[in-house]
Amino acid sequence: MSESEGAVSAELSELTGARESGAPHAPNARDAVRALRPSQIREVANAGFGVPDVLPFWFGESDRVTPPFIRDAASRALADGATFYTHNLGVASLREALARYVTALHGDTSAAHVAVTSAGVNALMLAAQLVVGAGDRVVAVTPLWPNLVEIPKILGASVETVSLGYGENGWTLDLDRLLAALTPSTRMLMINSPNNPTGWTMTRDQQRTVLEHCRRHGIWIVADEVYERLYYRGNGKVAPSFLDLASRDERVIAVNSFSKAWLMTGWRLGWIVAPERLMDDLGKLVEYNTSCAPSFVQQAGIVAVEEGERFTQSLVADLHASRDHLVKALQTIDGVDVRAPDGAMYLFFSLPGASRSLELCKSLVRDAGLGLAPGSAFGEEGEGFVRWCYACDPARLDKGVERLRTFLSTRV
Numbered sequence: 001m002s003e004s005e006g007a008v009s010a011e012l013s014e015l016t017g018a019r020e021s022g023a024p025h026a027p028n029a030r031d032a033v034r035a036l037r038p039s040q041i042r043e044v045a046n047a048g049f050g051v052p053d054v055l056p057f058w059f060g061e062s063d064r065v066t067p068p069f070i071r072d073a074a075s076r077a078l079a080d081g082a083t084f085y086t087h088n089l090g091v092a093s094l095r096e097a098l099a100r101y102v103t104a105l106h107g108d109t110s111a112a113h114v115a116v117t118s119a120g121v122n123a124l125m126l127a128a129q130l131v132v133g134a135g136d137r138v139v140a141v142t143p144l145w146p147n148l149v150e151i152p153k154i155l156g157a158s159v160e161t162v163s164l165g166y167g168e169n170g171w172t173l174d175l176d177r178l179l180a181a182l183t184p185s186t187r188m189l190m191i192n193s194p195n196n197p198t199g200w201t202m203t204r205d206q207q208r209t210v211l212e213h214c215r216r217h218g219i220w221i222v223a224d225e226v227y228e229r230l231y232y233r234g235n236g237k238v239a240p241s242f243l244d245l246a247s248r249d250e251r252v253i254a255v256n257s258f259s260k261a262w263l264m265t266g267w268r269l270g271w272i273v274a275p276e277r278l279m280d281d282l283g284k285l286v287e288y289n290t291s292c293a294p295s296f297v298q299q300a301g302i303v304a305v306e307e308g309e310r311f312t313q314s315l316v317a318d319l320h321a322s323r324d325h326l327v328k329a330l331q332t333i334d335g336v337d338v339r340a341p342d343g344a345m346y347l348f349f350s351l352p353g354a355s356r357s358l359e360l361c362k363s364l365v366r367d368a369g370l371g372l373a374p375g376s377a378f379g380e381e382g383e384g385f386v387r388w389c390y391a392c393d394p395a396r397l398d399k400g401v402e403r404l405r406t407f408l409s410t411r412v
């Protein structure tokens with residue numbers, strides 16, 4: 001190959017993205033993207049295609065639609081012409097409503113510390129884009145919803161995991177192990193509490209210790225608190241939050257969502273609470289990701305935050321009852337080891353056959369019409385378990401439990 005041919009070929013492989021993968025002219029995505037884990041929950045759902053009457057407990061959402069007062073608010077906003085771009089950080093009235101909401105739950109927060117996002121997953125991506133880049137070291141507590149682990153990898157960061165342990169008290173954190181992993185060279189801690197999939201919820205004392213440690217080493221905390229209202233311990237209306245302890249101008253970014261507390265998964269609306277001095281840069285990132293959350297959806301968000309408290313409290317009471325109902329029912333099945341966690345809307349439990357959880361879940365959906373998520377979908381630390389989302393009517397849960405009982409009795 002002549003020198004000029006070589007230059008053309010190098011240019012072409014750069015254009016086609018083939019340079020990193022080594023295959024000349026192959027139209028590949030970047031290696032970091034190709035290395036992302038595909039969703040094992042999807043893999044199980046695909047195995048269920050064509051199976052009649054599957055009971056789907058695999059996804060993290062309720063079987064109920066968004067309440068009418070929020071849907072009506074969106075219809076009104078559309079009828080009134082709320083169809084234009086908004087400010088990158090969200091309409092002022094929603095930022096102010098969120099600031100009042102966060103203040104009531106966690107102490108003084110101004111609209112200048114709040115940004116509206118296109119749901120929690122976009123908030124996580126924006127938070128990561130704000131503070132991590134190629135080569136940075138990130139720590140995450142697992143088992144964990146995969147997005148928190150995969151997002152930093154898209155940005156070229158490496159992620160070290162610290163696993164929760166499972167024992168008599170359910171899922172627990174070895175705080176010393178987490179602190180040891182949070183070395184001075186760590187850029188960011190990604191922590192989700194209440195946790196998906198385990199329901200584990202960090203205590204206030206643990207948060208205090210972690211916050212002090214991260215302050216000492218200059219480590220950012222990205223706190224995924226999308227399940228903070230789905231918390232069943234004591235009489236608290238909300239789980240312990242890093243926002244209760246941190247000032248609004250230190251290295252803490254809290255991520256939240258309308259999906260869980262107001263049943264708005266399909267609307268794609270969320271928010272971030274972060275230091276005010278990040279906001280101009282965050283606005284730029286929003287511009288280059290989505291530009292803004294949809295205008296009429298933001299209007300509905302204002303109504304959810306301002307008028308939704310009674311709804312959220314009754315939703316949480318229903319979820320609490322469903323959790324207890326399902327735990328009790330599962331405990332009647334031989335070999336099932338399950339405990340009631342403090343938060344979120346899942347049971348993450350072990351049962352015979354779960355040491356190969358993906359295979360087990362595929363068999364369950366094909367042979368029993370029962371849709372559960374395999375523990376391995378949440379990292380290798382989740383192997384040996386399955387996740388069951390209990391955000392549905394107890395009669396449906398009972399039907400699922402009977403299918404599981406029959407399935408296991410024919411396997412043993």
Ligand SMILES: Cc1ncc(COP(=O)(O)O)c(C=O)c1O
Pocket residue numbers: 060119120121122145192195196224226256257258259265269270
């Ligand atoms: C831990 C966790 N964080 C964030 C999200 C994001 O939710 P959404 O993008 O619907 O706001 C989810 C959704 O299931 C989740 O489980």
